[in-house]
Each structure stands twice: as C-alpha cells, then as structure tokens.
Amino acid sequence: MxxxxxxxxxxxxxxxxxxxxxxxxxxxxxxxxxxxxxxLGLGSHNIRKDIGYLGEIGITGSGYDIxxxxxxxSQKLGFDRAKKACVVGLGRLGSAIMNFEKFEIxxxxxxxxxxxxxxxxxxxxTNIDVYPAYLIPDIVQRLEIELAVITVPESAAQSVxxxxxxxxxxxxxNFTPFVIKPTRKKIPIRNIDVIGEFDIxxxxxxxx
Amino acid sequence: MxxxxxxxxxxxxxxxxxxxxxxxxxxxxxxxxxxxxxxLGLGSHNIRKDIGYLGEIGITGSGYDIxxxxxxxSQKLGFDRAKKACVVGLGRLGSAIMNFEKFEIxxxxxxxxxxxxxxxxxxxxTNIDVYPAYLIPDIVQRLEIELAVITVPESAAQSVxxxxxxxxxxxxxNFTPFVIKPTRKKIPIRNIDVIGEFDIxxxxxxxx
DNA sequence: TAGATTGTTAATCGATTAACAATC
DNA sequence: TAGATTGTTAATCGATTAACAATC
Numbered sequence: 001m002x003x004x005x006x007x008x009x010x011x012x013x014x015x016x017x018x019x020x021x022x023x024x025x026x027x028x029x030x031x032x033x034x035x036x037x038x039x040l041g042l043g044s045h046n047i048r049k050d051i052g053y054l055g056e057i058g059i060t061g062s063g064y065d066i067x068x069x070x071x072x073x074s075q076k077l078g079f080d081r082a083k084k085a086c087v088v089g090l091g092r093l094g095s096a097i098m099n100f101e102k103f104e105i106x107x108x109x110x111x112x113x114x115x116x117x118x119x120x121x122x123x124x125x126t127n128i129d130v131y132p133a134y135l136i137p138d139i140v141q142r143l144e145i146e147l148a149v150i151t152v153p154e155s156a157a158q159s160v161x162x163x164x165x166x167x168x169x170x171x172x173x174n175f176t177p178f179v180i181k182p183t184r185k186k187i188p189i190r191n192i193d194v195i196g197e198f199d200i201x202x203x204x205x206x207x208x
Numbered sequence: 209m210x211x212x213x214x215x216x217x218x219x220x221x222x223x224x225x226x227x228x229x230x231x232x233x234x235x236x237x238x239x240x241x242x243x244x245x246x247x248l249g250l251g252s253h254n255i256r257k258d259i260g261y262l263g264e265i266g267i268t269g270s271g272y273d274i275x276x277x278x279x280x281x282s283q284k285l286g287f288d289r290a291k292k293a294c295v296v297g298l299g300r301l302g303s304a305i306m307n308f309e310k311f312e313i314x315x316x317x318x319x320x321x322x323x324x325x326x327x328x329x330x331x332x333x334t335n336i337d338v339y340p341a342y343l344i345p346d347i348v349q350r351l352e353i354e355l356a357v358i359t360v361p362e363s364a365a366q367s368v369x370x371x372x373x374x375x376x377x378x379x380x381x382n383f384t385p386f387v388i389k390p391t392r393k394k395i396p397i398r399n400i401d402v403i404g405e406f407d408i409x410x411x412x413x414x415x416x
Numbered sequence: 417t418a419g420a421t422t423g424t425t426a427a428t429c430g431a432t433t434a435a436c437a438a439t440c
Numbered sequence: 441t442a443g444a445t446t447g448t449t450a451a452t453c454g455a456t457t458a459a460c461a462a463t464c
Contacts, residue, residue: 005415006455014407018385022362032421040387044421045457052423060422061464077407078414085406092307096300097402106403146413147406154230171409173402177226179248188412190405194305194381195314197398198293198355199222199285201379204396205354206286207213214431240445252445253433260447268446269440 005053010077012050015040017073018106020066032063079107084145086112088160089152090120090130093175097149098128111143116156133160140167147171154178161189213261218285220258223248225281226314228274240271287315292353294320296368297360298328298338301383305357306336319351324364341368348375355379362386369397 005013019040023031033051037044051058054072058064074080085108087098098113115121116133124130131139139145140163148164150157150172157176164172165185174180177193213221227248231239241259245252259266262280266272282288293316295306306321323329324341332338339347347353348371356372358365358380365384372380373393382388385401 010411011408014404058422061420077411083410092304096304102403108406170413173405188409192400195310196222197381198316200219201355201396202291203218203285205378266446269444
C-alpha cells in the first residue's frame with residue numbers, strides 16, 4: 001500500500017507465491033534468490049528487487065525463509081483471507097472451470113454459476129448453486145462475491161461485465177476475445193483468449 | 209522480420225487483428241487510430257506506433273482501410289496459412305478447449321488430442337483423433353503440428369513440454385501453474401493459470 | 417573466518433506518450 | 441480549401457539489469 005509496487009512486479013510476486021507454496025509442499029524451508037530465478041526463468045536481481053517491494057528482510061548470506069516470505073507476500077497482497085468467486089456462462093469451458101478443485105486450497109470459493117439459458121441451468125450437474133443471468137447484480141451483492149470468470153459468447157461479454165460491476169465485483173477474468181470497456185467503477189480485468197494466445201505464439205515463432 | 213517488433217507490440221497487433229476481424233463482420237470498411245484506441249483501451253499514439261512497425265501506409269487524414277490493414281498484419285505476423293494444433297491432457301478443461309469451434313475460422317486446426325490414461329482415450333466423445341501420451345513426439349512430427357495446449361496436472365507439465373518440443377512443436381500454451389524450463393530448442397511459451405489470475409486480480413484490487 | 421547472498425543504489429535499456437509536420 | 445488523421449521524431453517514463461557494499 002505505502003510503497004507502490006509496479007504491476008509487473010505484482011504479477012511476478014503472485015507467481016512466486018504459488019511457487020513457494022509448491023516448494024513448501026515438497027518439504028523445503030529456505031531458498032535463495034538465484035534458485036528462485038532459475039526455476040521461474042527470471043533474473044535473480046529481479047527477484048530480489050520484487051521481494052524488496054515487500055519492505056522486508058531475507059537473511060543476508062543464506063537466502064529466504066519460505067514460510068516467512070509467503071507470509072509477507074500474503075499480507076502485502078491481501079491473500080490472508082478466503083474470497084468468493086463465480087462463473088458466468090456455463091458452457092463446456094465455464095463448467096470445467098467452475099469444477100476446478102484447486103480453487104479451494106488456494107483460498108478461492110466458487111459459490112455461484114450463472115447462465116442466461118434456463119435449459120443449461122436445469123441440466124447442469126454440479127454442487128454449486130446456479131442462477132439465471134439476470135440475477136447477477138443481486139446475487140453478487142448479496143453473497144459478497146469478489147471475483148468472476150466470464151465464459152460467455154463475446155457478444156454478451158460487455159453486458160455481463162456491467163452486471164457484475166453493478167453487483168460490486170472486484171475483479172474479472174474475461175475468457176472472451178471482446179475487450180471490455182471500463183465503466184464508471186474501474187476494476188481490474190484480466191483477458192484470456194486461447195485463440196489470441198495461438199496468434200501470439202505463431203507470430204513469435206514466425207518472427208524469430 | 210527486418211524491423212524488429214517489440215513483444216508488447218506483437219501482442220497488441222494480434223489483439224488488433226481479431227478486433228479488425230470483428231469490425232469487418234459488422235460491415236465496417238475503414239477505421240481511425242483513435243477509434244481503435246477507444247475500443248481497445250489503448251492510446252491512439254500507441255496504435256499508430258504499432259501499425260508503424262508494419263512499415264506500412266494508412267491514409268493520412270482518413271484512417272485505415274480495414275481489409276488492407278488486416279492483410280498487412282497477416283503477412284507480417286505469418287497468419288496467412290492455417291496451422292495445426294493439439295491438446296495434451298483430456299480432462300474437463302482439455303476437452304472443452306479441444307472442442308472449441310472458433311479455432312477453425314481463425315486458421316487453427318486441432319488435429320490431435322493426447323492423454324496418458326487409456327480409459328480417458330477410450331471413453332472420450334470427440335471427432336478428433338486421440339493418442340496415448342507416449343506417442344507425442346512421433347505424432348507431432350508426423351502430422352507437422354505446430355502449436356500445443358497443455359492441460360495436464362502440473363507435475364507432468366515439464367515432461368509433456370519436452371516431448372512436444374522433441375516432436376518439433378513451435379509454441380505452447382501452458383494451462384499449468386508450473387513454469388516450464390527452457391530446453392535446448394527454445395520456443396515461445398504462454399502461461400495461463402486461472403488461479404494465478406485470481407491472485408493477480410485480488411492483489412490489484414487490494415492494492416488499489 | 418570465509419563464502420554466500422541479500423538489499424539497494426546507479427546505469428541501462430526499452431516502451432509509451434507527446435507533439436507536430438506532412439498530406440489526403 | 442479546411443478539417444482530420446497519419447507517420448515519425450523527440451521527450452518522458454518506468455522497469456530491468458548490473459554492481460557492490462553490508463552482513464549473516
């Protein structure tokens with residue numbers, strides 16, 4: 001909060017956080033910036049700089065205490081509290097994501113699914129509550145849902161996003177190629193587009 | 209090729225390409241850099257700069273011809289040829305992606321699926337050919353598959369990536385939180401991690 | 417102690433933004 | 441013609457890389 005962290009650094013710290021989580025599970029307790037850099041494909045300078053934003057102290061000469069570092073990241077980035085999330089658009093992709101088991105252990109709870117098609121809502125097999133799309137603002141607000149995944153056809157992306165924002169959502173992962181235009185309430189949006197990724201990959205391969 | 213295009217510019221040009229595609233479908237024939245900027249949430253300077261990398265000419269005073277611009281991007285980034293792709297890991301997410309209809313119209317053909325589990329291969333419902341994972345290098349090479357999506361458990365990501373690279377793959381979209389380490393043959397890899405995106409969103413929301 | 421590794425300052429690099437002359 | 445909008449150069453901004461003193 002006080003020291004502003006650059007966006008790319010935030011992204012890397014998130015990546016680092018998940019990496020530390022895995023290391024911990026594998027039984028490690030300490031790690032050096034150069035080891036991290038090697039595993040994450042970054043420079044060790046970069047890692048130390050990023051960790052530096054946490055305004056915090058590793059042990060000079062012998063690296064970082066994994067648990068301690070995790071706690072620092074967690075506190076600084078606000079990971080110390082479970083968050084509710086929802087999925088809008090319950091087609092193949094949406095229901096696949098909704099049923100991801102990994103969310104829970106990472107502090108996210110998928111508490112609702114939405115779709116505009118009644119048939120979809122009636123036939124879907126899941127333990128998670130599902131609602132018609134027009135209830136988005138209401139449910140999001142009532143259940144205090146903070147994050148949303150949009151997996152609807154691109155033509156519906158903007159209106160869905162607006163309904164979510166109306167309900168007070170804090171962030172959106174948009175799986176649609178449509179670029180959502182900001183409303184009055186500005187919230188972070190992450191765009192993921194598999195075909196777009198293919199385009200980028202094939203462009204990079206072609207240019208190399 | 210001759211004028212090196214910065215990576216962020218490549219990403220934006222891909223985004224622009226898809227946007228132009230949509231515009232064309234909606235019946236538009238020309239557009240200005242400021243209109244593009246507005247729709248894509250970027251600065252108009254930025255757009256003109258990026259288009260400038262194509263070493264190419266819009267019409268001063270009246271914007272860009274959409275079809276012409278598309279052709280230029282297409283040629284410069286190598287989109288003028290259909291490419292084959294495959295999916296490794298046929299769980300819920302993998303099979304959802306494999307059956308995306310949108311690939312075709314964007315110049316990508318999913319020609320194979322792989323999984324290490326024989327039961328999965330036997331029970332999966334799809335028109336696309338599926339193979340056991342150990343055949344990856346062989347099939348990728350034989351069918352000249354250029355792009356791959358990895359949707360396996362993170363513990364298998366590295367070995368799958370290596371098999372793909374062995375077969376001569378040109379690029380990978382990695383849906384695993386595991387960061388794939390580069391092999392001798394360096395290829396572009398795009399990492400997508402839904403939980404990671406949640407982390408980033410919640411961090412950004414928290415810090416704002 | 418000596419070796420290792422952090423934290424931080426300074427230098428470099430690259431991308432974005434601004435501005436404006438050229439021109440349709 | 442006048443208005444609009446490009447293409448490009450220059451200025452700014454920010455992030456990454458390098459280097460090294462501090463210290464466990």
